[in-house]
């Protein structure tokens with residue numbers, strides 16, 4: 001079972017009439033991130049009960065805690081002449097907090113701009129060492145969020161390394177996860193880019209002033225932007 005990558009995680013379960021199998025008991029310390037247990041029973045007078053236990057485990061209790069909500073939505077429907085009573089349960093909680101030095105942009109992501117100068121490979125390793133990855137811009141909302149972040153961060157190098165390159169195949173830009181940049185659904189190149197200037201530019205950057213994408217020399221040294229997953 002997995003939860004959404006962004007924003008709050010949610011778990012929805014619909015209970016309907018099910019066969020008698022005995023009620024379940026809450027298990028307080030299971031090691032899995034999320035679990036669901038369901039059981040039903042029927043008593044001597046014929047009344048049935050259905051029980052569900054939903055659990056979401058956090059390895060950092062207290063960090064980003066609170067705001068957990070339980071929503072209960074009962075409903076009744078007539079299906080093929082039978083009455084079906086249902087309950088939809090939703091547990092909704094906040095995403096984990098950003099790592100040290102990262103800025104949270106609600107609904108978009110967590111970002112950290114590094115001003116120290118490094119090659120693309122060094123920058124990639126630094127982002128990974130702090131639990132993130134070089135930035136991948138894959139939506140207009142993210143592009144705008146990064147631009148706002150750049151505008152309020154002084155003393156940056158002209159370009160900043162981010163997470164794409166065409167080292168494997170010239171002109172075929174892929175992210176650090178191997179996805180073609182053209183398939184991300186969003187890519188705003190700086191005018192005139194990419195140009196593979198002097199046939200030496202294979203690593204991704206973003207222009208500090210306007211946020212447009214550019215290819216640049218991988219062994220050049222400049223600042224860079226890391227991104228962390230929000231869930």
Ligand SMILES: [Ca+2]
Pocket residue numbers: 166170171196200201202203215
């Ligand atoms: Ca190139």
Ligand SMILES: [Ca+2]
Pocket residue numbers: 193194195196197201214215216
């Ligand atoms: Ca270029």
